[in-house]
Amino acid sequence: MTVQRAAVSPTVEAFSQSLLDRVDMGARFCGLFGSAEPNGARLVAVLAEGGELATTSVFVRDLAAHYPSLTPRLPAAAWYEREIHDLFGVEAIGHGRLDPLILPLVAGSPRPRPGSGKPLEPVEIDVSPLPAHLRGEGVFTISYGPVRSGVFESVEYLVETPGEYIPHLRPRVFHKHRGVEIQFEGMDVADGALLAERCEGVASVAHTVAYCGAVEQIAGVEIPAPAGLVRVIHAELERVANHLDSAIRHTEAAGQAVAYARLTLHKERVQRLRARLCGSRFGRGVVVPGGVSGAPSLAADALFAGIDQIDHAAREDLRLLMATPSFVDRLRGTGVLPPELARQYAAIGPVGRGSGQMEDARFARPYASYQRLGHQPLDSRVEGDALARQRVRIDEIAVAFHLIRQAIDRLDLLTRAEPAWAVPLDSKLSGEAIGWAEAPQGEVLYLVVMEEGRLTRVKPRSASFHNLGVFHAAFPKDILTDFAFIEASFGLSIAGVAN
Amino acid sequence: MPWIPRGLREGILTSRYPRRPDGYGEGFRGTVVVHPSGDPRVATAAEACPTNAISVAEGRLHLDRGRCILCGRCTELCPEVFQFEPTFETATIGRDALVVPDLDEDELAAEQVRTELARRVKAFRRSVHIRHVDAGSDGSEEWEVAALTNPVYDVQRLGIYFTASPRHADLLLVTGVGAAGMLGPLRETYDAMPEPKVVIAAGVDAISGGLLADSYVAQGGLADAVPVDVFVPGSPPSPFGLLFGILLAVGLLPRPATP
Numbered sequence: 203m204t205v206q207r208a209a210v211s212p213t214v215e216a217f218s219q220s221l222l223d224r225v226d227m228g229a230r231f232c233g234l235f236g237s238a239e240p241n242g243a244r245l246v247a248v249l250a251e252g253g254e255l256a257t258t259s260v261f262v263r264d265l266a267a268h269y270p271s272l273t274p275r276l277p278a279a280a281w282y283e284r285e286i287h288d289l290f291g292v293e294a295i296g297h298g299r300l301d302p303l304i305l306p307l308v309a310g311s312p313r314p315r316p317g318s319g320k321p322l323e324p325v326e327i328d329v330s331p332l333p334a335h336l337r338g339e340g341v342f343t344i345s346y347g348p349v350r351s352g353v354f355e356s357v358e359y360l361v362e363t364p365g366e367y368i369p370h371l372r373p374r375v376f377h378k379h380r381g382v383e384i385q386f387e388g389m390d391v392a393d394g395a396l397l398a399e400r401c402e403g404v405a406s407v408a409h410t411v412a413y414c415g416a417v418e419q420i421a422g423v424e425i426p427a428p429a430g431l432v433r434v435i436h437a438e439l440e441r442v443a444n445h446l447d448s449a450i451r452h453t454e455a456a457g458q459a460v461a462y463a464r465l466t467l468h469k470e471r472v473q474r475l476r477a478r479l480c481g482s483r484f485g486r487g488v489v490v491p492g493g494v495s496g497a498p499s500l501a502a503d504a505l506f507a508g509i510d511q512i513d514h515a516a517r518e519d520l521r522l523l524m525a526t527p528s529f530v531d532r533l534r535g536t537g538v539l540p541p542e543l544a545r546q547y548a549a550i551g552p553v554g555r556g557s558g559q560m561e562d563a564r565f566a567r568p569y570a571s572y573q574r575l576g577h578q579p580l581d582s583r584v585e586g587d588a589l590a591r592q593r594v595r596i597d598e599i600a601v602a603f604h605l606i607r608q609a610i611d612r613l614d615l616l617t618r619a620e621p622a623w624a625v626p627l628d629s630k631l632s633g634e635a636i637g638w639a640e641a642p643q644g645e646v647l648y649l650v651v652m653e654e655g656r657l658t659r660v661k662p663r664s665a666s667f668h669n670l671g672v673f674h675a676a677f678p679k680d681i682l683t684d685f686a687f688i689e690a691s692f693g694l695s696i697a698g699v700a701n
Numbered sequence: 702m703p704w705i706p707r708g709l710r711e712g713i714l715t716s717r718y719p720r721r722p723d724g725y726g727e728g729f730r731g732t733v734v735v736h737p738s739g740d741p742r743v744a745t746a747a748e749a750c751p752t753n754a755i756s757v758a759e760g761r762l763h764l765d766r767g768r769c770i771l772c773g774r775c776t777e778l779c780p781e782v783f784q785f786e787p788t789f790e791t792a793t794i795g796r797d798a799l800v801v802p803d804l805d806e807d808e809l810a811a812e813q814v815r816t817e818l819a820r821r822v823k824a825f826r827r828s829v830h831i832r833h834v835d836a837g838s839d840g841s842e843e844w845e846v847a848a849l850t851n852p853v854y855d856v857q858r859l860g861i862y863f864t865a866s867p868r869h870a871d872l873l874l875v876t877g878v879g880a881a882g883m884l885g886p887l888r889e890t891y892d893a894m895p896e897p898k899v900v901i902a903a904g905v906d907a908i909s910g911g912l913l914a915d916s917y918v919a920q921g922g923l924a925d926a927v928p929v930d931v932f933v934p935g936s937p938p939s940p941f942g943l944l945f946g947i948l949l950a951v952g953l954l955p956r957p958a959t960p
Contacts, residue, residue: 305918314917322917327881349834349886351865353847356835356883377882378837381916393751396772397912403841403937447844460704466851467714473848474725481730481785483939484841487773522703697840 207256214269217260221247222275229256230561231548233668234272234282235649235661236290238318242267243290248636248647248663253566255636255647262292271297278548281671289314301332304379304700316384317651317659327376336362336370344682348377355696361682368677368685373670375700382701386660391417391491391627394657398648399486401662402698404447407433407440408641409648409662410489415569416637416650417491421627428621429493430571431613435505436476436485437570437639438602438609442512443472444642444693445552445595445602449520451690452592456529461519468516475508493624502614506607513603520596533589537688539676541584547672551644551665552598553692556583556590563640570639575608577601588691595693630655641665643694664698715855718941719948719955725941730771731788732934735801737762740782746775752911766791767799767908770936792901792933792946794818799908799932818930821897822951825871828860829951832870832894836887836926837880837919841937842904846874848940861947867893872950873927874943878906878919884926891927899950902929903943905936 211217225231232248232255239261246259262269271294272279283294284303291313294300307313308326334343347358358374382401386394398413399406411433418425425433446469453462473483479498480488488494498505523529539549544557554561560582564572580597583590632655637648644665651659669692676688716723743762747755754768755775764775764783775783793799795814833846849856850863864870867890875887891900902923905911910921923929933946948954 324917324920325881327918329882329885348883349867349890353833353843353863354835355838355840355843356877356886377886378835378877378880379882379918380837380878380880380913381918382913385913385916393912396751396770400839400906400912400936403839404844406841458704460708463852464707466848467711467853470848470851470853473844477729481773482771483845484937486771486936487730519707522707526704695840697838 207254209256209258211258211260214260214262217245217247217258218270218272221249221258221272224249224251225276231276231278232645233647233663234279234286235663236286236292236316237651237659237661238290238315243292243315245269245286245292246649248649250561250566255567255638257636267291268293268295270295273297277546278671281667289316302328302376304376306376314381314384316387316661319387319658322384332360332372332374334362335372338364340364347374357696363682366681368680368682371674371677373673375670375696377700378696379700383661386657389657390655391631391652391657394660395490398662399484401701402641402664402666402695403484404444404695405440405641405643405646405664405698407436407485407489408639408646409664411437411570412637412639412646412648413650413660413662414489414491414637415639416635416648417627417631417652419635419637420631420633420650420652421492423492423625423627425493425625426622427571427574428613428616429623430574431609431616432494432498432623433489433570434572434575434609435498435606435613436480436488438606439472439476440485441602441642442599443469443476445599446472446516448595448690448693449523449592452533452588452687453523453529455686455690456532458523458526458529461523461526461529464519465516468512468519471508471512475512478508479505490624492627493622496623497617502610505610509603509606509610516599520599524593524596530589532687533592533691534587536588536684537676537680537691538678539586539672541586543672543675544586547675548668549672550668551641552591552594553669553672554644555580555594557586558582558584563638563645567638571609571612572605574612575605577605588687591691591693628655643698644669662701664695664701666694666696666698670694670699714852715858716853718944723941729787729939730773730785731939731942732766732786732791733764733769733771733776734784734786735762735764736782736784737802738782740779742779743782746779746783749774749778752905752909752914763800763802763804765800765909766934767796767932768905768911769934770905770911789939789941790945791935791942792931792949794931794949796908796929796932799934818899818950819952822899824897825951827953828862829871829947830862830864830869831872831874831947832864832867832890833874833876834883834887834890835877836875836883836907836923837877838904838906839937842876842906845937845940845943846876846903849944854940854944856944856947859948859953868895870894871898872947873898873900874903874947875900875907875923875927876903878910878913878916879923879926881918887926899931900927900929901931901933901946901950903933903946904938905934908932908934911936
């Protein structure tokens with residue numbers, strides 16, 4: 203487990219300066235969170251520096267709840283500062299566009315202020331339309347969503363366009379805001395794990411691994427080796443299912459009916475294999491604080507057989523898909539996120555890796571049992587288009603199956619003796635830590651604060667939130683009909699954005 | 702044309718459900734069944750339930766499947782009374798029917814609700830068009846709804862279609878906790894649908910709010926946002942569970958119901 207360094211700044215100016223200096227020195231900006239404190243709020247920034255996570259924080263007093271915005275020099279902070287404004291009312295001066303993001307409140311409505319403890323009265327939200335940003339002859343706004351054409355999560359995209367090109371796009375994500383992070387407060391660690399699974403349901407395993415990682419750091423325990431391997435197996439199956447889902451969305455948009463049918467079949471088989479392993483098609487209930495809930499309910503040879511069937515069939519179909527010109531032509535050059543913008547926005551996951559941002563939390567900061575397993579590094583890609591992101595995902599599916607096979611082998615050896623699946627945790631834990639995991643969408647972070655065994659502040663930060671903040675930058679010369687491909691190639695879940 | 706043989710390679714993979722029972726479900730956490738007994742550990746299990754789905758009132762034990770997120774704590778703490786059963790035919794007409802063992806409900810009133818629904822769906826005949834709306838889900842429900850069009854479930858064989866426009870829709874399938882920001886769009890979608898129409902609440906989040914029942918931006922499920930006819934429990938509900946719920950709603954289950 204990597205040791206985290208935590209720094210506290212005396213003033214907001216010193217906080218901003220040190221943060222910007224460290225990013226200039228090569229640190230990756232991972233997120234900026236708020237936490238309510240008596241008479242004010244604490245801002246915590248998380249940076250990845252040389253393979254480690256480090257935090258730096260500052261106290262902002264209620265009487266003057268503002269600070270100089272980081273966004274003009276650090277575009278990646280734009281959405282975080284909007285979220286902090288929504289939840290705490292702390293204002294980033296000089297942000298430029300501090301519009302409501304996850305919670306547009308009616309004027310005068312109290313802010314939720316996560317970290318101050320429940321209960322909270324229901325709030326009233328302001329759903330009125332936003333004014334257009336662009337002006338010009340013939341420019342109009344298409345409001346796409348929140349109820350979309352098809353089975354999609356609810357989100358609204360405001361497309362400002364003169365007719366074909368998409369010069370400006372704004373996602374509005376507040377519709378689905380469920381108040382998840384406040385719901386953690388007052389829970390014990392076991393209930394918290396159940397809620398973490400439902401923060402971003404398609405990445406339940408990654409979310410609980412990140413959450414439990416934080417709790418285990420606070421407790422100062424290492425999970426048993428077999429538990430780490432079970433976490434790897436479930437996390438990688440989740441990755442395969444999500445990457446297949448992204449490919450399915452592409453084939454649907456391209457009208458590739460047979461490929462669509464084949465890939466949905468493979469995904470269904472992955473979901474069924476997960477259900478046979480643990481009873482849940484989403485791996486729910488597997489990861490618990492201190493380890494895992496028990497042994498997989500499939501023997502190693504049955505699991506190998508299931509993996510082989512899916513791997514073989516999916517590999518062949520994906521190879522054929524990537525050799526189908528009518529499919530590939532829709533992705534090539536579509537939705538280019540230039541590497542320089544990906545760096546500025548600190549893009550993560552397959553979105554980042556399609557644009558030269560190669561960091562992968564599994565190998566940069568190994569958790570679970572990843573350090574015990576071998577893997578080939580992925581080819582570096584810099585094209586930044588939907589095709590590059592699709593290729594990253596196909597490569598990652600192969601790596602995932604390779605990791606799963608190694609994990610099953612090792613688990614088989616370890617479980618010949620009666621293994622321990624979890625270590626007991628002290629019921630009166632207090633402390634603070636940041637846990638992480640590489641979800642299929644990218645790095646997930648959990649800031650967890652506990653007092654006397656109860657959660658007092660939990661901030662989940664999904665990769666979907668972080669990457670949707672850069673989505674608007676991926677439309678340099680694309681037209682409306684490319685939209686479905688670009689959205690599929692980002693592969694994000696709105697539940698994780700507006701939790 | 703290399704895709705054509707690829708599509709034929711594995712023969713027919715489609716389930717025969719509901720005409721034949723489907724063997725799917727081995728080891729699957731479908732639902733929790735209750736065998737009431739005097740076991741004192743029931744109180745511990747009720748206490749441990751994260752969504753307060755278990756109640757013991759006047760010596761009578763009830764489990765509300767509309768709240769149960771299938772975490773399995775009760776099955777571990779009190780295995781004689783609470784057990785997982787690998788079934789997916791758990792959807793009900795009417796909210797109270799999700800409580801097991803049965804409440805002492807007014808059987809006549811329940812029968813009236815069923816008859817009224819059956820009368821309403823008569824006009825659908827053998828085809829039903831579904832409009833799905835996410836009213837604050839965790840994202841997994843959408844995967845399960847979308848799975849209904851994969852070759853295994855292939856609901857089009859049953860005359861079930863998903864439609865983009867609410868004006869073509871007979872059935873509104875709603876997922877999610879009923880987040881404040883979605884209540885308006887949900888209501889507009891419902892109002893845009895022609896009569897007669899049917900509403901399904903899919904998943905415990907939609908039925909009761911699940912773990913987010915007392916959130917400041919949710920109101921314990923869809924509650925009064927739209928009038929719900931059929932309730933499909935599960936967290937999330939499985940594709941077969943959803944299919945059973947849809948068939949139950951529109952009266953297309955073969956009679957007698959499959960065992």
